[in-house]
Amino acid sequence: MQEKTVIVGAGVAGVNAATKLIDNNYKGKITIIDMGKSPHERLPEEVMTGFLGAGGWSDGKLTYHTSIGGQLAKYCGEDKAMELFDEVIANFKRFHPNPSEVQCSDPQEEPDFIKPYFGLRLFPVWHVGTDYLHEIGKNWYDFLVDNGVEFVWEHKVYDIDFDKKEVSLANHDFAGEIKYDKLIFGVGKSGIDFGKKLAEKYELPTEPKSVQIGVRFEAPQHHFQKLIDVSYDFKLYQKFEEKGVSLRSFCTNNNAAYVAVEDTYGNHSYNGHAKKDEAFRNDMTNFGILMEIKGIDKPFDWSREAVKKLQINNTGTFYSPSKRIPSMTSEGEFVKCVVVDSMDSLYDAIGDYALHIEDFIEDMKKVFPTLGNDWGIYMPEVKYLSPEPLVNYDDLSLTRFPNVHFVGDALSARGITVSGAQGTYVAESILINKEATEMEKNSTKPENIEF
Numbered sequence: 001m002q003e004k005t006v007i008v009g010a011g012v013a014g015v016n017a018a019t020k021l022i023d024n025n026y027k028g029k030i031t032i033i034d035m036g037k038s039p040h041e042r043l044p045e046e047v048m049t050g051f052l053g054a055g056g057w058s059d060g061k062l063t064y065h066t067s068i069g070g071q072l073a074k075y076c077g078e079d080k081a082m083e084l085f086d087e088v089i090a091n092f093k094r095f096h097p098n099p100s101e102v103q104c105s106d107p108q109e110e111p112d113f114i115k116p117y118f119g120l121r122l123f124p125v126w127h128v129g130t131d132y133l134h135e136i137g138k139n140w141y142d143f144l145v146d147n148g149v150e151f152v153w154e155h156k157v158y159d160i161d162f163d164k165k166e167v168s169l170a171n172h173d174f175a176g177e178i179k180y181d182k183l184i185f186g187v188g189k190s191g192i193d194f195g196k197k198l199a200e201k202y203e204l205p206t207e208p209k210s211v212q213i214g215v216r217f218e219a220p221q222h223h224f225q226k227l228i229d230v231s232y233d234f235k236l237y238q239k240f241e242e243k244g245v246s247l248r249s250f251c252t253n254n255n256a257a258y259v260a261v262e263d264t265y266g267n268h269s270y271n272g273h274a275k276k277d278e279a280f281r282n283d284m285t286n287f288g289i290l291m292e293i294k295g296i297d298k299p300f301d302w303s304r305e306a307v308k309k310l311q312i313n314n315t316g317t318f319y320s321p322s323k324r325i326p327s328m329t330s331e332g333e334f335v336k337c338v339v340v341d342s343m344d345s346l347y348d349a350i351g352d353y354a355l356h357i358e359d360f361i362e363d364m365k366k367v368f369p370t371l372g373n374d375w376g377i378y379m380p381e382v383k384y385l386s387p388e389p390l391v392n393y394d395d396l397s398l399t400r401f402p403n404v405h406f407v408g409d410a411l412s413a414r415g416i417t418v419s420g421a422q423g424t425y426v427a428e429s430i431l432i433n434k435e436a437t438e439m440e441k442n443s444t445k446p447e448n449i450e451f
Protein backbone atom coordinates (compact mmCIF):
# COMPACT_ATOMS: atom_id res chain seq x y z
CA MET A 1 0.00 0.00 0.00
CA GLN A 2 1.15 3.53 -0.77
CA GLU A 3 2.62 5.28 2.28
CA LYS A 4 0.80 8.51 3.22
CA THR A 5 2.82 11.46 4.44
CA VAL A 6 0.70 14.32 5.72
CA ILE A 7 2.34 17.70 6.31
CA VAL A 8 0.48 20.14 8.56
CA GLY A 9 1.61 23.64 7.52
CA ALA A 10 2.74 24.70 4.03
CA GLY A 11 5.45 26.85 5.61
CA VAL A 12 9.15 26.90 4.89
CA ALA A 13 9.73 23.64 6.78
CA GLY A 14 6.83 21.71 5.23
CA VAL A 15 7.57 22.89 1.69
CA ASN A 16 11.28 21.99 1.91
CA ALA A 17 10.35 18.57 3.31
CA ALA A 18 7.97 17.90 0.39
CA THR A 19 10.59 19.10 -2.12
CA LYS A 20 13.23 16.75 -0.72
CA LEU A 21 10.79 13.84 -0.97
CA ILE A 22 9.81 14.70 -4.56
CA ASP A 23 13.43 15.25 -5.64
CA ASN A 24 14.22 11.77 -4.37
CA ASN A 25 11.39 10.05 -6.17
CA TYR A 26 9.35 9.32 -3.06
CA LYS A 27 6.67 6.83 -4.00
CA GLY A 28 4.25 7.67 -1.21
CA LYS A 29 1.40 10.20 -1.31
CA ILE A 30 2.15 13.68 0.05
CA THR A 31 -0.70 15.85 1.34
CA ILE A 32 -0.07 19.36 2.69
CA ILE A 33 -2.79 21.05 4.75
CA ASP A 34 -2.69 24.78 5.46
CA MET A 35 -5.17 27.25 6.89
CA GLY A 36 -3.87 29.95 4.50
CA LYS A 37 -3.97 30.30 0.73
CA SER A 38 -1.98 29.21 -2.31
CA PRO A 39 0.70 31.68 -3.48
CA HIS A 40 -1.49 32.64 -6.43
CA GLU A 41 -4.26 33.82 -4.09
CA ARG A 42 -2.48 34.94 -0.94
CA LEU A 43 -3.00 38.63 -0.07
CA PRO A 44 -0.18 40.93 1.14
CA GLU A 45 -1.78 41.37 4.56
CA GLU A 46 -1.76 37.58 5.13
CA VAL A 47 1.70 37.75 6.67
CA MET A 48 1.77 34.50 8.61
CA THR A 49 -0.29 31.97 6.65
CA GLY A 50 -0.32 30.35 3.22
CA PHE A 51 2.36 28.89 0.93
CA LEU A 52 5.86 29.24 2.49
CA GLY A 53 4.12 30.45 5.68
CA ALA A 54 5.64 33.43 7.46
CA GLY A 55 8.75 32.86 5.34
CA GLY A 56 6.81 33.60 2.14
CA TRP A 57 6.01 37.17 3.17
CA SER A 58 9.20 37.72 5.18
CA ASP A 59 12.26 39.74 4.27
CA GLY A 60 13.86 36.60 2.85
CA LYS A 61 17.15 36.88 4.70
CA LEU A 62 18.62 33.41 4.58
CA THR A 63 21.10 33.25 7.44
CA TYR A 64 23.99 30.85 6.91
CA HIS A 65 25.39 30.00 10.30
CA THR A 66 24.48 27.45 12.93
CA SER A 67 24.52 29.97 15.80
CA ILE A 68 21.61 31.90 14.34
CA GLY A 69 17.94 31.15 13.57
CA GLY A 70 17.33 28.39 16.12
CA GLN A 71 18.50 24.84 16.68
CA LEU A 72 19.87 22.50 14.05
CA ALA A 73 23.48 21.50 14.75
CA LYS A 74 22.48 20.11 18.14
CA TYR A 75 20.47 17.40 16.34
CA CYS A 76 22.69 16.60 13.38
CA GLY A 77 26.12 18.17 13.97
CA GLU A 78 27.77 21.21 12.38
CA ASP A 79 28.78 19.70 9.02
CA LYS A 80 25.41 18.15 8.31
CA ALA A 81 23.68 21.38 9.34
CA MET A 82 25.68 23.40 6.80
CA GLU A 83 24.92 20.81 4.10
CA LEU A 84 21.20 21.14 4.87
CA PHE A 85 21.41 24.96 4.78
CA ASP A 86 22.98 24.69 1.31
CA GLU A 87 20.00 22.65 0.13
CA VAL A 88 17.50 25.21 1.42
CA ILE A 89 19.34 28.14 -0.17
CA ALA A 90 19.63 26.17 -3.42
CA ASN A 91 15.85 25.69 -3.41
CA PHE A 92 15.22 29.43 -3.03
CA LYS A 93 17.55 30.09 -5.97
CA ARG A 94 16.13 27.26 -8.04
CA PHE A 95 12.61 28.72 -8.06
CA HIS A 96 13.78 32.34 -8.29
CA PRO A 97 12.91 34.10 -11.57
CA ASN A 98 16.40 35.67 -11.54
CA PRO A 99 18.73 33.71 -9.21
CA SER A 100 21.70 36.04 -9.69
CA GLU A 101 19.72 38.66 -7.71
CA VAL A 102 20.21 36.58 -4.54
CA GLN A 103 23.24 38.20 -2.95
CA CYS A 104 25.34 37.17 0.02
CA SER A 105 26.71 39.62 2.57
CA ASP A 106 29.56 38.20 4.61
CA PRO A 107 31.06 40.72 7.06
CA GLN A 108 34.49 39.72 8.36
CA GLU A 109 35.49 42.25 10.98
CA GLU A 110 33.87 44.12 13.84
CA PRO A 111 34.34 47.87 13.16
CA ASP A 112 36.16 49.83 15.88
CA PHE A 113 33.51 52.53 16.29
CA ILE A 114 30.92 50.16 17.82
CA LYS A 115 33.36 48.28 20.07
CA PRO A 116 33.07 50.33 23.28
CA TYR A 117 29.32 49.71 23.49
CA PHE A 118 28.37 46.67 21.42
CA GLY A 119 29.61 43.38 20.12
CA LEU A 120 28.78 42.59 16.49
CA ARG A 121 27.82 39.10 15.47
CA LEU A 122 29.35 38.25 12.13
CA PHE A 123 27.86 35.61 9.83
CA PRO A 124 26.92 35.32 6.13
CA VAL A 125 23.36 36.10 4.97
CA TRP A 126 21.78 35.48 1.57
CA HIS A 127 19.24 38.17 0.82
CA VAL A 128 16.22 37.33 -1.36
CA GLY A 129 13.75 40.22 -0.77
CA THR A 130 10.01 40.08 -0.11
CA ASP A 131 8.80 40.85 -3.62
CA TYR A 132 10.86 38.04 -5.18
CA LEU A 133 9.64 35.64 -2.53
CA HIS A 134 6.14 35.88 -3.96
CA GLU A 135 7.38 34.85 -7.41
CA ILE A 136 9.54 32.09 -5.92
CA GLY A 137 6.46 30.85 -4.05
CA LYS A 138 4.39 30.57 -7.21
CA ASN A 139 7.12 28.69 -9.15
CA TRP A 140 7.82 26.40 -6.21
CA TYR A 141 4.13 25.63 -5.63
CA ASP A 142 3.54 24.84 -9.32
CA PHE A 143 6.53 22.47 -9.26
CA LEU A 144 5.12 20.55 -6.28
CA VAL A 145 1.61 20.36 -7.76
CA ASP A 146 3.02 19.16 -11.11
CA ASN A 147 4.81 16.42 -9.19
CA GLY A 148 1.68 15.12 -7.53
CA VAL A 149 1.69 16.85 -4.14
CA GLU A 150 -1.87 17.38 -2.92
CA PHE A 151 -2.61 20.71 -1.21
CA VAL A 152 -5.61 21.33 1.04
CA TRP A 153 -5.90 25.13 1.39
CA GLU A 154 -7.92 27.20 3.86
CA HIS A 155 -8.51 24.29 6.24
CA LYS A 156 -7.44 24.49 9.83
CA VAL A 157 -6.19 21.36 11.55
CA TYR A 158 -7.77 21.55 14.99
CA ASP A 159 -6.85 18.16 16.42
CA ILE A 160 -4.51 15.24 15.81
CA ASP A 161 -4.98 11.74 17.16
CA PHE A 162 -1.45 10.35 17.38
CA ASP A 163 -2.78 6.89 18.32
CA LYS A 164 -5.30 6.59 15.48
CA LYS A 165 -2.86 8.41 13.13
CA GLU A 166 -5.50 10.87 12.06
CA VAL A 167 -5.71 14.66 11.66
CA SER A 168 -9.03 16.50 12.07
CA LEU A 169 -9.50 19.54 9.89
CA ALA A 170 -12.27 21.98 9.08
CA ASN A 171 -13.22 25.11 7.20
CA HIS A 172 -16.47 27.08 7.18
CA ASP A 173 -18.48 24.34 5.44
CA PHE A 174 -16.49 21.13 5.91
CA ALA A 175 -15.11 19.06 8.74
CA GLY A 176 -13.36 15.73 8.36
CA GLU A 177 -10.37 13.52 9.06
CA ILE A 178 -7.30 12.49 7.07
CA LYS A 179 -5.27 9.39 7.94
CA TYR A 180 -1.50 9.34 7.81
CA ASP A 181 1.41 6.95 8.11
CA LYS A 182 3.95 9.72 8.62
CA LEU A 183 3.12 13.17 9.96
CA ILE A 184 5.25 16.29 9.63
CA PHE A 185 4.06 18.98 12.03
CA GLY A 186 5.25 22.39 10.80
CA VAL A 187 2.67 24.94 11.92
CA GLY A 188 5.15 27.76 12.60
CA LYS A 189 4.47 30.65 14.90
CA SER A 190 0.85 31.00 13.82
CA GLY A 191 0.24 27.49 15.17
CA ILE A 192 2.29 27.58 18.36
CA ASP A 193 -0.83 27.53 20.55
CA PHE A 194 -1.96 24.38 18.69
CA GLY A 195 1.43 22.73 19.26
CA LYS A 196 1.21 23.61 22.92
CA LYS A 197 -2.29 22.12 23.13
CA LEU A 198 -1.05 18.85 21.64
CA ALA A 199 1.93 18.79 23.99
CA GLU A 200 -0.45 19.13 26.94
CA LYS A 201 -2.95 16.59 25.59
CA TYR A 202 -0.25 13.93 25.14
CA GLU A 203 1.84 15.07 28.09
CA LEU A 204 4.86 15.30 25.81
CA PRO A 205 8.14 15.81 27.63
CA THR A 206 9.49 19.26 26.79
CA GLU A 207 12.61 21.40 27.22
CA PRO A 208 11.97 24.85 28.78
CA LYS A 209 12.82 28.01 26.80
CA SER A 210 13.86 31.57 27.62
CA VAL A 211 11.78 34.75 27.11
CA GLN A 212 12.52 36.72 23.89
CA ILE A 213 10.83 40.10 23.92
CA GLY A 214 11.53 43.71 22.92
CA VAL A 215 10.54 46.36 20.41
CA ARG A 216 10.86 47.04 16.66
CA PHE A 217 13.09 50.08 16.23
CA GLU A 218 12.76 52.32 13.16
CA ALA A 219 14.78 55.32 11.94
CA PRO A 220 16.00 56.92 8.71
CA GLN A 221 18.67 54.72 7.19
CA HIS A 222 21.40 57.34 6.87
CA HIS A 223 22.03 57.22 10.64
CA PHE A 224 23.17 53.60 10.33
CA GLN A 225 24.79 53.66 6.88
CA LYS A 226 28.34 53.36 8.22
CA LEU A 227 27.49 50.02 9.78
CA ILE A 228 25.20 48.84 6.97
CA ASP A 229 28.18 49.22 4.62
CA VAL A 230 29.99 46.65 6.76
CA SER A 231 27.04 44.36 7.41
CA TYR A 232 23.55 44.61 5.85
CA ASP A 233 21.85 42.58 8.60
CA PHE A 234 23.97 43.80 11.48
CA LYS A 235 23.53 42.15 14.87
CA LEU A 236 24.54 44.49 17.68
CA TYR A 237 24.94 42.57 20.89
CA GLN A 238 25.03 43.28 24.63
CA LYS A 239 25.17 40.77 27.47
CA PHE A 240 24.52 41.16 31.21
CA GLU A 241 25.53 37.73 32.44
CA GLU A 242 24.77 38.27 36.12
CA LYS A 243 21.19 39.36 35.30
CA GLY A 244 20.56 36.51 32.83
CA VAL A 245 19.82 39.12 30.15
CA SER A 246 21.24 39.61 26.68
CA LEU A 247 20.09 41.99 23.95
CA ARG A 248 20.59 41.93 20.22
CA SER A 249 19.43 43.89 17.25
CA PHE A 250 17.49 41.43 15.16
CA CYS A 251 16.37 41.11 11.52
CA THR A 252 17.59 44.43 10.11
CA ASN A 253 15.82 45.80 7.05
CA ASN A 254 17.19 48.61 4.92
CA ASN A 255 16.60 50.60 1.71
CA ALA A 256 12.95 49.64 1.18
CA ALA A 257 12.24 48.67 4.78
CA TYR A 258 8.76 48.20 6.16
CA VAL A 259 7.40 47.36 9.57
CA ALA A 260 4.93 44.47 9.59
CA VAL A 261 2.24 43.56 12.10
CA GLU A 262 2.22 39.99 13.34
CA ASP A 263 -1.03 38.61 14.67
CA THR A 264 -0.51 35.83 17.19
CA TYR A 265 -3.18 34.63 19.59
CA GLY A 266 -5.30 37.64 18.59
CA ASN A 267 -2.67 40.18 19.77
CA HIS A 268 -0.44 42.38 17.67
CA SER A 269 3.34 42.43 17.75
CA TYR A 270 5.82 43.75 15.18
CA ASN A 271 8.42 42.51 12.75
CA GLY A 272 9.89 43.90 9.55
CA HIS A 273 10.65 43.15 5.94
CA ALA A 274 12.45 44.76 3.02
CA LYS A 275 11.58 44.90 -0.66
CA LYS A 276 14.14 44.69 -3.47
CA ASP A 277 12.21 46.68 -6.05
CA GLU A 278 13.56 50.26 -6.19
CA ALA A 279 9.97 51.49 -6.56
CA PHE A 280 9.48 50.67 -2.86
CA ARG A 281 12.61 52.50 -1.63
CA ASN A 282 11.87 54.58 1.49
CA ASP A 283 15.44 54.87 2.85
CA MET A 284 14.39 53.59 6.25
CA THR A 285 15.99 51.05 8.54
CA ASN A 286 14.12 48.88 11.01
CA PHE A 287 15.24 46.10 13.31
CA GLY A 288 14.10 44.35 16.45
CA ILE A 289 15.81 45.10 19.76
CA LEU A 290 15.22 41.72 21.28
CA MET A 291 16.04 40.80 24.84
CA GLU A 292 16.59 37.21 25.93
CA ILE A 293 15.71 36.77 29.60
CA LYS A 294 16.69 33.54 31.32
CA GLY A 295 15.23 32.11 34.49
CA ILE A 296 11.64 33.36 34.21
CA ASP A 297 9.11 30.90 35.54
CA LYS A 298 6.60 29.88 32.80
CA PRO A 299 8.30 32.03 30.12
CA PHE A 300 5.59 31.43 27.55
CA ASP A 301 2.77 32.66 29.83
CA TRP A 302 4.93 35.58 31.01
CA SER A 303 5.53 36.70 27.39
CA ARG A 304 1.87 36.43 26.52
CA GLU A 305 0.86 38.54 29.51
CA ALA A 306 3.45 41.18 28.58
CA VAL A 307 2.21 41.31 24.98
CA LYS A 308 -1.40 41.69 26.20
CA LYS A 309 -0.41 44.62 28.40
CA LEU A 310 1.05 46.42 25.38
CA GLN A 311 -2.22 46.31 23.41
CA ILE A 312 -4.47 49.35 23.12
CA ASN A 313 -7.66 49.18 21.05
CA ASN A 314 -6.70 45.70 19.84
CA THR A 315 -3.32 46.68 18.45
CA GLY A 316 0.24 47.45 19.60
CA THR A 317 1.76 50.82 20.45
CA PHE A 318 4.25 53.27 18.93
CA TYR A 319 6.49 55.77 20.71
CA SER A 320 8.84 58.39 19.30
CA PRO A 321 10.61 61.02 21.45
CA SER A 322 10.71 63.41 18.47
CA LYS A 323 7.05 62.73 17.59
CA ARG A 324 7.83 60.87 14.39
CA ILE A 325 4.66 59.36 13.03
CA PRO A 326 4.27 55.63 12.37
CA SER A 327 5.36 54.58 8.88
CA MET A 328 3.38 53.36 5.94
CA THR A 329 3.28 49.70 4.98
CA SER A 330 4.39 48.72 1.49
CA GLU A 331 0.68 48.70 0.63
CA GLY A 332 0.43 52.40 1.47
CA GLU A 333 -1.46 52.19 4.77
CA PHE A 334 -0.20 53.30 8.18
CA VAL A 335 1.26 50.45 10.25
CA LYS A 336 -1.50 49.50 12.69
CA CYS A 337 -0.62 50.86 16.15
CA VAL A 338 -1.71 53.40 18.77
CA VAL A 339 0.71 56.30 19.37
CA VAL A 340 1.73 56.77 23.03
CA ASP A 341 3.78 59.60 24.52
CA SER A 342 6.25 57.63 26.65
CA MET A 343 7.81 54.21 27.19
CA ASP A 344 5.83 53.77 30.42
CA SER A 345 3.67 51.02 28.94
CA LEU A 346 6.83 48.99 28.25
CA TYR A 347 7.81 49.29 31.94
CA ASP A 348 4.26 48.25 32.94
CA ALA A 349 4.51 45.20 30.69
CA ILE A 350 8.03 43.89 31.39
CA GLY A 351 9.08 45.77 34.51
CA ASP A 352 12.64 47.01 34.92
CA TYR A 353 13.83 44.86 32.03
CA ALA A 354 12.64 47.82 29.90
CA LEU A 355 15.62 49.77 31.23
CA HIS A 356 17.96 47.53 29.20
CA ILE A 357 16.10 48.49 26.04
CA GLU A 358 16.28 52.18 26.87
CA ASP A 359 20.01 51.85 27.59
CA PHE A 360 20.54 49.97 24.32
CA ILE A 361 18.96 52.91 22.45
CA GLU A 362 21.05 55.41 24.44
CA ASP A 363 24.20 53.49 23.50
CA MET A 364 23.17 53.52 19.83
CA LYS A 365 22.87 57.30 20.08
CA LYS A 366 26.53 57.40 21.10
CA VAL A 367 27.71 55.06 18.35
CA PHE A 368 25.57 56.66 15.62
CA PRO A 369 25.96 60.37 16.47
CA THR A 370 23.35 61.73 14.03
CA LEU A 371 20.60 59.49 15.44
CA GLY A 372 19.60 61.66 18.41
CA ASN A 373 15.85 61.34 18.93
CA ASP A 374 15.10 60.71 15.27
CA TRP A 375 13.56 57.26 15.84
CA GLY A 376 10.41 55.42 16.85
CA ILE A 377 9.64 52.06 18.43
CA TYR A 378 6.74 49.71 17.81
CA MET A 379 5.89 47.70 20.91
CA PRO A 380 6.15 44.78 21.36
CA GLU A 381 8.28 42.53 19.19
CA VAL A 382 8.17 39.00 20.57
CA LYS A 383 9.43 35.54 19.72
CA TYR A 384 7.14 33.09 21.44
CA LEU A 385 9.26 30.11 22.26
CA SER A 386 6.91 27.48 23.53
CA PRO A 387 8.58 24.62 25.38
CA GLU A 388 10.40 22.47 22.83
CA PRO A 389 9.01 18.93 22.65
CA LEU A 390 11.68 16.31 23.21
CA VAL A 391 12.49 14.66 19.89
CA ASN A 392 14.78 11.93 18.63
CA TYR A 393 17.77 13.77 17.26
CA ASP A 394 18.16 11.60 14.15
CA ASP A 395 14.71 12.34 12.68
CA LEU A 396 13.03 14.98 14.92
CA SER A 397 10.26 12.52 15.79
CA LEU A 398 8.49 12.65 19.13
CA THR A 399 10.07 10.30 21.58
CA ARG A 400 6.71 8.56 22.17
CA PHE A 401 5.37 8.76 18.59
CA PRO A 402 8.14 7.88 16.12
CA ASN A 403 5.99 8.60 13.04
CA VAL A 404 5.26 12.20 14.14
CA HIS A 405 8.00 14.71 13.28
CA PHE A 406 8.08 18.28 14.60
CA VAL A 407 9.85 20.86 12.40
CA GLY A 408 10.48 24.59 12.04
CA ASP A 409 9.31 27.23 14.49
CA ALA A 410 6.93 24.63 15.99
CA LEU A 411 10.03 22.79 17.23
CA SER A 412 13.05 25.00 17.88
CA ALA A 413 13.71 27.07 14.75
CA ARG A 414 13.45 30.85 14.55
CA GLY A 415 14.29 31.50 10.93
CA ILE A 416 13.90 30.39 7.35
CA THR A 417 17.13 28.47 6.77
CA VAL A 418 16.90 26.46 9.99
CA SER A 419 13.18 25.73 9.47
CA GLY A 420 13.73 24.59 5.89
CA ALA A 421 16.74 22.53 6.92
CA GLN A 422 14.76 20.77 9.66
CA GLY A 423 12.10 19.89 7.07
CA THR A 424 14.76 18.55 4.69
CA TYR A 425 16.37 16.55 7.51
CA VAL A 426 13.06 14.86 8.37
CA ALA A 427 12.35 14.09 4.70
CA GLU A 428 15.77 12.41 4.48
CA SER A 429 14.89 10.20 7.43
CA ILE A 430 11.56 9.23 5.80
CA LEU A 431 13.39 8.34 2.58
CA ILE A 432 15.97 6.22 4.44
CA ASN A 433 13.26 4.53 6.46
CA LYS A 434 11.25 3.75 3.32
CA GLU A 435 14.30 2.37 1.57
CA ALA A 436 15.03 0.12 4.53
CA THR A 437 11.44 -1.19 4.56
CA GLU A 438 11.51 -1.86 0.81
CA MET A 439 14.78 -3.75 1.14
CA GLU A 440 13.35 -5.81 3.96
CA LYS A 441 10.26 -6.69 1.90
CA ASN A 442 12.27 -7.59 -1.19
CA SER A 443 14.92 -9.67 0.50
CA THR A 444 14.24 -13.41 0.25
CA LYS A 445 14.57 -15.23 3.50
CA PRO A 446 17.85 -17.15 3.62
CA GLU A 447 17.40 -20.88 3.83
CA ASN A 448 18.35 -22.47 7.09
CA ILE A 449 21.84 -23.71 6.79
CA GLU A 450 22.87 -26.35 9.23
CA PHE A 451 26.46 -26.72 10.17
Ligand SMILES: Cc1cc2nc3c(=O)[nH]c(=O)nc-3n(C[C@H](O)[C@H](O)[C@H](O)COP(=O)(O)OP(=O)(O)OC[C@H]3O[C@@H](n4cnc5c(N)ncnc54)[C@H](O)[C@@H]3O)c2cc1C
Nearest residue numbers: 009011012013035053055058061157188191408409415416
Ligand atom coordinates in the same frame (compact mmCIF):
# COMPACT_ATOMS: atom_id res chain seq x y z
C1 LIG B 1 7.32 39.56 8.91
C2 LIG B 1 8.31 38.44 9.12
C3 LIG B 1 9.60 38.56 8.60
C4 LIG B 1 10.53 37.54 8.79
N1 LIG B 1 11.76 37.66 8.21
C5 LIG B 1 12.62 36.64 8.28
C6 LIG B 1 13.85 36.69 7.59
O1 LIG B 1 14.15 37.64 6.87
N2 LIG B 1 14.73 35.66 7.73
C7 LIG B 1 14.43 34.55 8.49
O2 LIG B 1 15.25 33.64 8.56
N3 LIG B 1 13.25 34.46 9.13
C8 LIG B 1 12.34 35.46 9.04
N4 LIG B 1 11.13 35.35 9.68
C9 LIG B 1 10.84 34.11 10.42
C10 LIG B 1 10.52 32.97 9.44
O3 LIG B 1 9.57 33.41 8.52
C11 LIG B 1 10.06 31.75 10.20
O4 LIG B 1 11.07 31.36 11.10
C12 LIG B 1 9.78 30.56 9.24
O5 LIG B 1 8.85 30.91 8.24
C13 LIG B 1 9.28 29.37 10.03
O6 LIG B 1 8.97 28.34 9.15
P1 LIG B 1 7.88 27.23 9.54
O7 LIG B 1 7.73 26.35 8.35
O8 LIG B 1 8.23 26.64 10.84
O9 LIG B 1 6.53 28.05 9.78
P2 LIG B 1 5.79 29.07 8.84
O10 LIG B 1 6.63 29.43 7.69
O11 LIG B 1 5.26 30.13 9.70
O12 LIG B 1 4.56 28.21 8.27
C14 LIG B 1 3.59 27.63 9.10
C15 LIG B 1 2.35 27.35 8.26
O13 LIG B 1 1.46 26.56 9.05
C16 LIG B 1 0.13 26.97 8.81
N5 LIG B 1 -0.67 26.61 9.98
C17 LIG B 1 -0.49 27.00 11.27
N6 LIG B 1 -1.40 26.41 12.07
C18 LIG B 1 -2.17 25.64 11.29
C19 LIG B 1 -3.27 24.78 11.53
N7 LIG B 1 -3.75 24.57 12.77
N8 LIG B 1 -3.86 24.15 10.47
C20 LIG B 1 -3.40 24.33 9.20
N9 LIG B 1 -2.33 25.15 8.92
C21 LIG B 1 -1.73 25.77 9.95
C22 LIG B 1 0.22 28.46 8.58
O14 LIG B 1 -0.86 28.90 7.78
C23 LIG B 1 1.57 28.61 7.87
O15 LIG B 1 1.43 28.67 6.47
C24 LIG B 1 10.17 36.37 9.52
C25 LIG B 1 8.89 36.24 10.04
C26 LIG B 1 7.96 37.26 9.85
C27 LIG B 1 6.57 37.10 10.41
